[in-house]
Amino acid sequence: MAAVATCGAGAGGTESMAAATSKSNVTSFQRRGPRARGTDSGGPRLVSIAGTRPSVRNGQLLVSTGLPALDQLLGGGLAVGTVLLVEEDKYSIYSPLLFKYFLAEGIINGHTLLVASAKEDPADILQELPAPLLDDSCKKEFDEDVCNKKPESDIKMKIAWRYQLSPKMEVGPVTSSRFGHYYDVSKRIPRELIETSKWHGFFLPEKMSSADKVECCSLTPGYMKLLHFIQNIIYEEGFDGSNPQKKQRNILRIGIQSLGLPLWGDDVCCSENCDSSHSLSKFLYILRGLLRTSLSACIITMPTHLIQNKAIIARVTNLSDTVVALESFVGSERETNPLYKDYHGLIHIRQIPRLNNLICDESDVKDLAFKLKRKLFTIEKISDALKWWSRRS
Numbered sequence: 001m002a003a004v005a006t007c008g009a010g011a012g013g014t015e016s017m018a019a020a021t022s023k024s025n026v027t028s029f030q031r032r033g034p035r036a037r038g039t040d041s042g043g044p045r046l047v048s049i050a051g052t053r054p055s056v057r058n059g060q061l062l063v064s065t066g067l068p069a070l071d072q073l074l075g076g077g078l079a080v081g082t083v084l085l086v087e088e089d090k091y092s093i094y095s096p097l098l099f100k101y102f103l104a105e106g107i108i109n110g111h112t113l114l115v116a117s118a119k120e121d122p123a124d125i126l127q128e129l130p131a132p133l134l135d136d137s138c139k140k141e142f143d144e145d146v147c148n149k150k151p152e153s154d155i156k157m158k159i160a161w162r163y164q165l166s167p168k169m170e171v172g173p174v175t176s177s178r179f180g181h182y183y184d185v186s187k188r189i190p191r192e193l194i195e196t197s198k199w200h201g202f203f204l205p206e207k208m209s210s211a212d213k214v215e216c217c218s219l220t221p222g223y224m225k226l227l228h229f230i231q232n233i234i235y236e237e238g239f240d241g242s243n244p245q246k247k248q249r250n251i252l253r254i255g256i257q258s259l260g261l262p263l264w265g266d267d268v269c270c271s272e273n274c275d276s277s278h279s280l281s282k283f284l285y286i287l288r289g290l291l292r293t294s295l296s297a298c299i300i301t302m303p304t305h306l307i308q309n310k311a312i313i314a315r316v317t318n319l320s321d322t323v324v325a326l327e328s329f330v331g332s333e334r335e336t337n338p339l340y341k342d343y344h345g346l347i348h349i350r351q352i353p354r355l356n357n358l359i360c361d362e363s364d365v366k367d368l369a370f371k372l373k374r375k376l377f378t379i380e381k382i383s384d385a386l387k388w389w390s391r392r393s
Contacts, residue, residue: 051109064180066101069379082321087304089328102299104129106253113199118263122201130183220265223283239294252296269306284319323351343369
């Protein structure tokens, strides 16, 4: 599986707040002494990595999901060391976009990628990533959509909400130094960016052999091989901190496509009383343990609408840190309902993490809809009339 040379996009070195504090052992009231060249002693408490920023709530290091509006809804971004579960829409039309946004954001910021799939070659997935959008083009796209077929009285409110969910935009070409970028779904990311980036692919059909058997821990062979693959990348490239990275510190972005499908050797989507009902839960439990001790973040798409056992869905939710569900209007009565003509589906923020706590936060923003325009995937707050109709139906 292809693993290309390290990306040329610069990434600054970092230490977590706890690690930096323990190394320097200096309080904010003490003067820092001179630092010898080539050593980390007396360094800053938190040095940012390209494409990251500390949370204003708890100082946790965050990465962008590749969708600035979603970053805002999740409290600023996706926390490093956590799992973002995306519940796929019924026909898997829009969930792959969130998956690709996450990976494209990693390419732009020079992060290392690990792409895993049982149905599509990771190399092909990377070729389909959207291209970064110029900020001025993005602003024009927003304004055109706002003013199109809208009464003048609603335009100001619509613009205010759009820019409330979106970071301030600067006129000029997109740069990797900014947190969160916009992407043009009508264009593909330049091949040169992919060729100069560092990524690892896990394509299950190429990793499996007829001699593979289920291990004693009741994990399916596909899950077992994927865990070993992820663990080796984390340890060998120093993302866990035990084997310091030779170069500047970086983030490992892990993307796992359509986890739980029968292609992974799991039968949770086939019957309510499946033989490997705990295999998926154990996989997520071990995966989250690997993430918690490493500079990595993971996005997983899962067809939860195909899982018949509700207890399995509950366990999967509990083992994920952030849960976002996409509900497409395709094939439903809402597709032809004139009230929903401006949207393509609903987005539900089911769970956001409360780190270092036993319970999870719930999003303060409800009743969200998404729309796929010519270039942009946008998230909006639906009107009161649509709220009433949505709850009634």
